[in-house]
C-alpha cells in the first residue's frame with residue numbers, strides 16, 4: 001500500500017461513525033479528490049485537499065532534511081475571534097479552546113435529524129442562513145444544510161491522533177491544527193442538495209442549487225469561502241458548498257471583485 005493509501009486509510013478510520021455511509025464502497029485507490037469532495041468535513045481535518053501525493057513525497061524528503069523548519073512554522077493567533085470578520089486559515093488560528101458563546105441551531109433543513117453540535121452557527125450567521133434558505137425556497141430550490149460548527153476539542157482529537165500515528169510532519173500536512181478550521185468560528189456552513197445525494201462535492205456547483213448559491217449567497221452576507229482558481233491563496237481546494245458569513249457589505253464587495261477573504265483583508 002502506498003503512503004498515500006495509508007493516509008486515506010487513516011482518514012477513513014478517523015471518519016468514524018458519523019460517516020459510515022461512504023465507507024463500504026470506498027476503495028483505497030479512490031482519488032483524494034473524490035474522498036475530499038465526498039466528505040469535506042473530515043477530509044479538511046484529516047486528508048486535506050490540494051496538496052496531493054507528489055507533495056507528500058516531496059515533503060517527506062524535505063522533512064527528513066530539515067525537520068526544524070516545520071516546527072518553527074508560525075501560526076498567528078487571531079485577536080478578533082468573536083468578530084464576523086475574523087480571518088482563520090492555515091496561518092491564522094483561533095485562540096486555544098475558543099468556543100463562540102452565541103451558538104444556536106438555525107431553522108433550516110438538515111440532511112440528518114439527530115441533534116448534533118454541527119447543526120449550530122453563531123446567532124447572527126444563523127439568522128442570515130435562515131434568510132438565505134428562504135430565498136432559495138422562493139426560487140423553488142432545495143438547499144439542505146450539512147455541517148456548521150466544529151469544536152476545538154474535536155479538531156484537537158483528530159490532529160493529535162494523526163500526530164501519534166503518523167508523526168507531526170505528516171499530521172501537519174494532512175490535518176488542520178486545532179484552531180485553524182473555519183468551522184470553529186461558528187460562521188461557516190456546508191450546504192448541499194438531494195441532487196448530489198447530500199454529498200459535499202464539486203458537482204454541487206452544477207446543480208441549480210449550487211449555481212444559485214454562488215450567485216446569491218452574498219446578498220445574505222455569505223461568501224463562497226474557497227473559490228475555484230484561488231486554491232493557492234486560500235490553501236484549500238474549490239469548495240462550492242462551504243459558505244462563510246461575513247455580513248452583506250463585505251460579502252458583496254468580495255463577490256463583485258471575485259476576491260477571497262484573504263485578498264479582501266490584504267488588499268491595498
Ligand SMILES: [Zn+2]
Pocket residue numbers: 040041183188189190241242243
Ligand atoms: Zn466546510
